[in-house]
Amino acid sequence: MQPACHPRSDPQVNTQRARHPLLFRGAAILLGLSLLVLLEIALRLCGVQPLPDSQDPYISFSSDATLFIKDPAGTSYQTAPERIDFFRPQAFPVKKPADTFRVFVLGGSTVQGRPYAVETSFTTWLKINLQAAEPERDMEVINCGGVSYASYRLVPILRETLQYQPDLFIVYTGHNEFLEERSYGNFKQSSPIYLTAQKSLRDLRIASLLQRILPDTQSKISAAPKTVLTADVNARLDFQKGLEGYHRDLDHRRDIVNHFKYNVRQMILLAKQADVPLVLVNPVSNLKNCPPFKCEFQNGLSQPQQDQLIACWKAANDCGWNEADRKMQLWKEAVRIDHQHADLLYSVGKTCESLQLYPEAKNWLTKAKEEDVCPLRILEPMHVSLLELAQEFHVPLVDIRSLIEQRTPDGIPGSEWLVDHVHPSIKGHQLIADTLYEKLVTLQLLPQPADWQSNRDQLRLAHLNSLPEEYFLRGALRSRRLEGWSRGRSQKIPPTSTQSFMQ
Structure with missing residues (x-):
């Protein structure tokens, strides 16, 4: 007869007891995670939104100069004199009159109406549209378009104008992101996985709740060293040899694209936090009549390959249109050697346009824009960011790029609606204003009376005749x-430094 085992010495009993703590811990972890998931879902259902950051983690500014100051009488806000080099003078009452509809429009030189001015910007035509819809109301459309102003410079302006009782924000931005020199060194040292995880955590509503409870955490996160920019723009192309400073840098380009999306997101969150409607505009670029501003051969291309490419290029240019097939064959042979040379891609696109192969031409011309070493036109990933953010935060978006494509016979944006690489014609500004007005009617922010169009046309004609x-x-x-500036012909002497770093 076998002696009875003591319970403590029974291997089966010991194994079962060892499993119980592991199962208990696992169940506790799952329960905790389930509660967090339920809390996250509950916060989203309750309408809790992510909070805007109190500081930009990428850059800061050497001073906190405001765009608007009070006039000597203290009754009106006016554009600060030191900002007039970049903005056109604007004014509006400190005490907002009753039944006033106050709109702030933020952006760069397109918003300002360049190469003309505010008088024919879409902001002026929008004001006329609003007046035609409700003549009895006081319509204020305040133009906050700064020459060469990128999205990161618009966030402080939107933050400032929140105190001026806005009824609506309109944001048209994307073309100026590459104008100023800046560094993303701290973020280059972070792995893509870390940055993706950081972004995902920032979007959690639980994180927003914690930020409300512990507001000091954001300032600690933003205390890392970063690029310090001057109060106003120091665009590289404003100075001698500015174009020479542009080189192909895919990592830097990716950082700028990410920063752009971050800034637009910040503006959306700031407006939502204040319960002020915001409308995004998807900008348009001239693809058809704007050669790239700077080109470089593909990295790693040998001298023999460069010589072969140039030979193909010259042969293609020498071919007449009666040899169109041969011309395209030579272009495609050149592209097989170097698919990143923007001028080459542009030449292929123009050839397709001449052959009336319009969808193919648009594809090549878009590639040429994307490979431009000096990107003065919004990049495709930035278009995607605008569309994604509009969908994510349920923000109305006016897609001017698509609208111009639809209104252009060959579907390729060009000189039909644009006077240069990005700036719409006066007719183009009127189209933008009409489309914005239609969006505001759809949002039920404004009515559209039966006589609106005739009223608008009369006001437009009177305004044009007054100029x-x-x-x-x-x-x-x-x-x-502007054409000379964009081609790097400025003669100004550059300052010794346009940026510094926080220590």
Whole structure:
């Protein structure tokens, strides 16, 4: 007869007891995670939104100068004198009159109406549209378009204008992100997995709740060293040899694209936090009549490969249109050697356009824009960011790029609606204003009476007739100067430094 085992010495009993703590811990972890998931779902259902950051983790500014100051009488806000080099003078009452509809429009030189000015910007045509819809109301459309202003410079302006009792924000941005020199060194040292996880955590409503309870945590997170920019823009192309400073840098380009999305997200969250409607605009670029601003051969291309590419290029240019098939064959042979040379891609696109292969031409011309070493036109990933953010936060978006494509016979944006690489014609600004007005009607922010169009046309004509001939001559002169600027012909001496770093 076998002796009875003591319970403590029974291997089966010991194994079962060892399993129980593990099962208990696992169940506790699952329960905790389930509670967090339920809390996250409950917060989302209750309408809790992510909070905007109190500071930009990428850059800061050397001073906190405001865009608007009170006039000597203290009755109106006006554009600060030190900002007039970048903004056009604007004014509005400190005490907002009853039944006033106050709109702030933020962006760069397109918002300002360049190469002309505010008088023919879509902001002025929008004000006319609003007046035509409700003549009895006081309509204020305040133009906050800053020359060369990128999205990261618009966030402080939106934050400032929240105190001026806005009824609506409109944001048109994306073309100026590459104008100023800045570094993303701290973020380059972080792995993509870490940055993705950080973004995902920031979007959690639980994180928003904690940020409300512990507001000091954000300032600690934002205390890392970062690029410090001057109060106003120091665009590289404003100075001698500015174009020479642009080189292909895919990592830096990715960082700028990410920063753009971050800034637009910040503006959306700031407006939502204040319960002020915000409308995004998806900008348009000139694809068809704007060669790239700077080109470089693909990295790693040998000298023999460069010589072969140039030979194909020259042979393609020498081919007449009666040899169109041979011309395209040579272009495609050149592209097989280097698929990143923007001028080459543009030439292929223009050839397709001449052959009336419009969808193919649009594809090549878009590639040429994307490979431009000096990107003065919004990049495709930035278009995607605008559409994604509009969908994620249920923000209305006016897709001007798609609208211009639809209104252009060949579907390729060009000089039909644009006077240069990004700036719409006066007719283009009127189209933008009409589309914005229609969006506001859809959002039930404004009515559309039966006589709206006739009222609008009368007001438009009266406004155009009030502008002197010199206004249009100055616009034409400014357009020629802008062309020289974009091609790196500025003669200004650059400052010793346009940026510094927080220690």
